[in-house]
Amino acid sequence: MPYFPLSEHEDKKLYYIDEGKGDVLFLIHNWYQNGKICYAPYVDHFSEKYRVIIPDLPGHGRSFKGRNHHYSLKSTISILTIFLKQLKKEKNTIYLLGSSMGAYIALSISLRYPELAENLILISTLVDFNVNSTEIEKMLSHGPALLHANLTYRAVRGLFPFDGRKNKFWQINGKIPGKWKHYNQVMENHPIYAARDYMESFLDASIKEDFPKNNKPTLMIYGENDQLTPTDFASSVASKMPRGILRIIEGSGHHVYLKKPDRIFKLADEFLEEHKKRYFKWLKMFWRR
Numbered sequence: 001m002p003y004f005p006l007s008e009h010e011d012k013k014l015y016y017i018d019e020g021k022g023d024v025l026f027l028i029h030n031w032y033q034n035g036k037i038c039y040a041p042y043v044d045h046f047s048e049k050y051r052v053i054i055p056d057l058p059g060h061g062r063s064f065k066g067r068n069h070h071y072s073l074k075s076t077i078s079i080l081t082i083f084l085k086q087l088k089k090e091k092n093t094i095y096l097l098g099s100s101m102g103a104y105i106a107l108s109i110s111l112r113y114p115e116l117a118e119n120l121i122l123i124s125t126l127v128d129f130n131v132n133s134t135e136i137e138k139m140l141s142h143g144p145a146l147l148h149a150n151l152t153y154r155a156v157r158g159l160f161p162f163d164g165r166k167n168k169f170w171q172i173n174g175k176i177p178g179k180w181k182h183y184n185q186v187m188e189n190h191p192i193y194a195a196r197d198y199m200e201s202f203l204d205a206s207i208k209e210d211f212p213k214n215n216k217p218t219l220m221i222y223g224e225n226d227q228l229t230p231t232d233f234a235s236s237v238a239s240k241m242p243r244g245i246l247r248i249i250e251g252s253g254h255h256v257y258l259k260k261p262d263r264i265f266k267l268a269d270e271f272l273e274e275h276k277k278r279y280f281k282w283l284k285m286f287w288r289r
């Protein structure tokens with residue numbers, strides 16, 4: 001299994017999926033998920049044309065977990081930036097795709113290091129976490145025992161951040177786990193100590209002032225019924241990006257990337273192919289000179 005080292009310590013490693021050949025399509029998953037849960041069908045589809053790389057974010061899945069390690073959006077962005085710089089050194093052309101928190105991370109990286117990726121595909125992207133700040137602050141106000149009880153309740157009831165249970169698992173093996181099994185799976189995937197660190201980092205995370213500076217070709221996809229990032233928010237964000245393209249998928253919410261993967265594939269394929277055509281057209285003009 002491929003691992004990317006996080007430090008000089010052998011046990012601190014980032015697990016990642018690496019399938020296919022060609023230009024790199026680097027996928028970044030959502031909070032409380034991992035590469036397989038979030039993107040299993042994406043690997044099958046995109047690895048026919050691209051080298052698909054999907055890391056399990058720090059504190060998630062098969063990547064390093066430790067109570068003495070501090071997790072945050074900032075440190076995760078730094079780690080993925082190092083990973084992407086290594087891929088760039090190997091002369092790879094890179095495209096970034098992220099969903100929800102993963103889209104926030106992808107956009108944050110591109111804003112700071114625009115040379116790393118050619119374009120972006122952002123699904124249900126956020127520019128800050130204010131929409132969930134009240135819930136997050138409430139959860140953080142509990143001690144470890146009460147937080148554990150609160151998360152247990154949320155998992156059983158299918159509340160944030162445990163919504164989308166059915167959509168997450170049917171795409172992997174067609175089997176949907178029961179609520180308690182789902183809870184145990186997500187707790188193993190992303191322990192409470194790591195979740196608490198991430199939640200603390202959400203409260204002051206924002207690219208609200210900076211995202212209009214993104215000048216990369218950017219496909220933005222949102223679900224029609226998304227309550228977390230509604231369509232008026234999506235339109236506002238897309239309109240402020242010079243090269244932003246907005247697509248709304250009907251009959252889906254925030255987990256559109258799980259519920260409507262075929263629609264995502266079609267939009268992403270068209271976007272990536274169109275970018276390649278324009279790139280090669282520019283090269284031909286350059287060669288003629």
